[in-house]
Amino acid sequence: MRSHTLAVPMLLACAVVITACSDSTAPTPSNSRSEVVTQSDGRSVFERYVAIGTSISMGWQSDGVNAVMQSEAWTAQLAHLAGRDLNLPLISGTGCRAPLIAPLASGTRTNGEAAALPAAQAACAPLQTGIELPARNVAIAGARTSDALGTTPENQTDVFYQKLYSRILPPGQTQLMAALLLKPKFVSIELGANEVMGARSGVAIPGATIVPFAVWAPQYTKVVETVARQVKRGVLVGLINDVATFPSFRRGAELYADRAAFLGGFHVQVSSDCDNSQNVLFVAVRVATAVATGLAQKARGLGPYVLSCADGGQGTQDFVLTPNEQRVVNAVLAEMNAHIATTARQNDFAVVYLEELFGRPDLKPPFSVVQFMTSQNPYGPLMSLDGIHPSVQGHAILAAGAVRVINEKYGYGIGTNTVLAFARRP
Secondary structure (H helix, E strand, O other): OOOOOOOOOOOOOOOOOOOOOOOOOOOOOOOOOOOOOOHHHHHHHHOOEEEEEOHHHHOOEOOEOOHHHHHHOHHHHHHHHOOOOOOOOOEOOOOEOOOEOOOHHHOEEOOOOEOOOOHHHOOEOOEOOOOOOOOOEOOOOOOOHHHHHHOOOOOOOOHHHHHHHHOOOOOOOOHHHHHHHOOOOEEEEEOOHHHOHHHHHOOOOEOOOEOOHHHHHHHHHHHHHHHHOOOOEEEEEEOOOOHHHOOOEEEHHHHHHOHHHHHHHHOEEEOHHHOOOOOEEEHHHHHHHHHHHHHHHHHOOOOOEEEOOOOOOOOOOOOEEOHHHHHHHHHHHHHHHHHHHHHHHHOOOEEEEOHHHHOOOOOOOOOOHHHHHHOOOOOOOOEOOOOOOEOHHHHHHHHHHHHHHHHHHHOOOOOOOOOOOOOOOO
């Protein structure tokens, strides 16, 4: 997912981040190309596993990425569960860019940079010594499906992404080219989320903030079919079902229910238009900005800042999605998920969905502005500090879901459990 392009004012000049079990015996697959194999066969296949994708597969967390986070990605955890270590393009030091630190009110990153510092100016550490590209995870934050097909380190025009691409891909190679160069036996493909992420701005218009389905579908088909000509087993990753379930979106009614804490703690008056409102607000921007402004006004002896949940009108970047705009986004997601499922079936690949994590009823705790601004887990334990990308625990859920569908499809005996494949290093 695209992760850095929107810098936002936050508490005292900080910024908030911007911007997819139990052991069981798998049934015998009925597909003609899928025969029952043992766990050792699965381990052999994952010796040459390659991941294509976006920030979700890369391991991006808390609006940044470093070697620890790369090793915590669901892709790395999947390989680990299959008995293999995934060879990774590990970024040294504090990463590229440095992740945010909690609480969000601190407004800083792990390397001391301000959270609001434009990504183009952010430090980007080099690869660890001895890393040879391409490694077996070629996923890159911000990638769209068209990027997997056509973007190289040389033709990437964004200043930040130029640096990031050069740490993942060899010169002159796209994700697809680099992945196939490694001659994989198993591939995961996680693409499509960035095509709809622009709607978080509050503007949900295909062709403007959303890549139209008719444009995306043939690109996705081309990626998968190109891989399938060389690789016989893989897993495609589908998207979420409902944009309102996203952790960094909250309904106006939820904010209104916490209005006393807004006013008493942060000098913010939640408007009466939030009462019973089904509009969803991108809180990484709207709440953080309201808190920063409210406290600034209090310091100057002014009245509280008024946080409205009203929509600014079609085409207005207000970080508010009305129910109608939510339906527009969800309709595109449904088309994309249906196409991903069809493409998986046509190419004999397994399919798992980001809904494994983002559709969980326990994903979002009850909203609390105090928790949001001051806690170690503003979005709950399954999400990182940007409210968009999973925490290591969230990645573990995605990995377990992938194992389940892979076992069902190919008859592997890869074990799954609720124990994290990786634990965060201090």
